[in-house]
Amino acid sequence: MSNAERAQQLRDLLRLLNDSAEVIIKDWEGSEQTAPVESGAPLPTPEVYEATRIVTGACGMFLDLVQEPGSRLTEIACVYFLSRALHVAAQARVAEILADADPTEGMSAALISEKTGINDQKLTRVLRTLSSVHVFKEVRNGYFANNRTSDALARDHYLSDWLLLHGLEYYTAADQLLPLLFDKVKTNATSDRITAWQDAMGAGLRNWTRGMIGGGRAIASGIHSDYPWEALGSSTIVDVGGGAGGTSLDLAGRFPNLRFVVEDLPSTIQQAQAVWTREYPEALQRGRVKLQPIKGAEVYFMRAILHDWPDDQCVTILSHLRAAMGPDSIILVADQVVNTTVGSPLLKAAPPPLPLNYGIARYFGNMHDLTMMAINNGMERTPEMSDTIAKRAGLKVTKIWECRSIIYTAELRVREDS
Numbered sequence: 001m002s003n004a005e006r007a008q009q010l011r012d013l014l015r016l017l018n019d020s021a022e023v024i025i026k027d028w029e030g031s032e033q034t035a036p037v038e039s040g041a042p043l044p045t046p047e048v049y050e051a052t053r054i055v056t057g058a059c060g061m062f063l064d065l066v067q068e069p070g071s072r073l074t075e076i077a078c079v080y081f082l083s084r085a086l087h088v089a090a091q092a093r094v095a096e097i098l099a100d101a102d103p104t105e106g107m108s109a110a111l112i113s114e115k116t117g118i119n120d121q122k123l124t125r126v127l128r129t130l131s132s133v134h135v136f137k138e139v140r141n142g143y144f145a146n147n148r149t150s151d152a153l154a155r156d157h158y159l160s161d162w163l164l165l166h167g168l169e170y171y172t173a174a175d176q177l178l179p180l181l182f183d184k185v186k187t188n189a190t191s192d193r194i195t196a197w198q199d200a201m202g203a204g205l206r207n208w209t210r211g212m213i214g215g216g217r218a219i220a221s222g223i224h225s226d227y228p229w230e231a232l233g234s235s236t237i238v239d240v241g242g243g244a245g246g247t248s249l250d251l252a253g254r255f256p257n258l259r260f261v262v263e264d265l266p267s268t269i270q271q272a273q274a275v276w277t278r279e280y281p282e283a284l285q286r287g288r289v290k291l292q293p294i295k296g297a298e299v300y301f302m303r304a305i306l307h308d309w310p311d312d313q314c315v316t317i318l319s320h321l322r323a324a325m326g327p328d329s330i331i332l333v334a335d336q337v338v339n340t341t342v343g344s345p346l347l348k349a350a351p352p353p354l355p356l357n358y359g360i361a362r363y364f365g366n367m368h369d370l371t372m373m374a375i376n377n378g379m380e381r382t383p384e385m386s387d388t389i390a391k392r393a394g395l396k397v398t399k400i401w402e403c404r405s406i407i408y409t410a411e412l413r414v415r416e417d418s
């Protein structure tokens, strides 16, 4: 790219950034709310959501345009230490500890060290790493406080569990992905038993019910608002592989007429029972939620299920659901919907000069795709890839709801010709 073209791109980006930032500023200026936000709530308006992802995508593209390539690549190559710093802070519950500190005075690293058991000098370096990317704030030399982002962590213990899910086994599995991809045999494996996870852990997948509740709130809250649940009346939603039933838990509180059945493996259902008894016992007592299987329901819902599996197993899961469905049943799949930088006719395209998938505003989908590759040969799919597996199970993707969250909702129905 010539310097003239780069200069033009930078100007176009600045204009886009300015226009989108004004949308956000106008919204802030017109809003009363000053309280810190909980993870994933409240949702921004559709206009602010769109402006936010344009600003985020633009920030990523700015770095590519202006940063020296060697520096940028070096940073990308070691960004895992940034993740590691966050894992340490989450494990040590630093945000919760700082919730007791005066936000302008902060808390000394020595005191945080006393409460966490981590050496104060090392802890200072960890927290400074995070403060440099605007997670926590060093208010004066060696004194730290929560900022808007770390405050969300202090308020939501499920969010910590979600972050630690990435920090413990996922992290270890990621380490084995490099040798696995260069192994002549394993590189071609599609089995969920021949993965980086297996090489790292030598064991099957663990169950992460609490982390999935936190993850759902952090990255899937848009599916509660941007799908017309109200129109389903008193339908029964079967939360297939529901884990602790995190989605049902959030939907049950918002849509009092919906009924829920949470299906999962027996050991997981035991944990779900404990979560519902603590969080929403009335729903269990009134029979609004059942923790068991059912046929012919209006809606079969799957969040973070199909992405766990290679194509053939997804076809098996979908075929079983197809057999359980009535003629008007639908399947809702809540997963990442991967868009590529060259775009998909089924997804909204970002405005120029952004890449058609909004660049870094949606790159968590790509990172999670690699996570799925590492742990069980699963994958995050494009709309076209989802339609291909749906077709093999006698189903079709009828609509993709582009929700205001990282996770979208795809609606599947029975194919007339199946």
Ligand SMILES: C[S@@+](CC[C@H](N)C(=O)[O-])C[C@H]1O[C@@H](n2cnc3c(N)ncnc32)[C@H](O)[C@@H]1O
Pocket (backbone or CB within 6 Å): 207, 212, 213, 216, 240, 241, 242, 243, 244, 245, 246, 247, 263, 264, 265, 268, 302, 303, 304, 305, 308
């Ligand atoms: C990634 S978790 C998703 C949990 C939940 N849908 C959520 O979003 O919080 C995958 C779930 O699939 C469940 N699962 C795995 N194999 C299953 C099977 N054969 N039958 C039912 N559930 C299964 C696991 O126990 C786990 O709870």
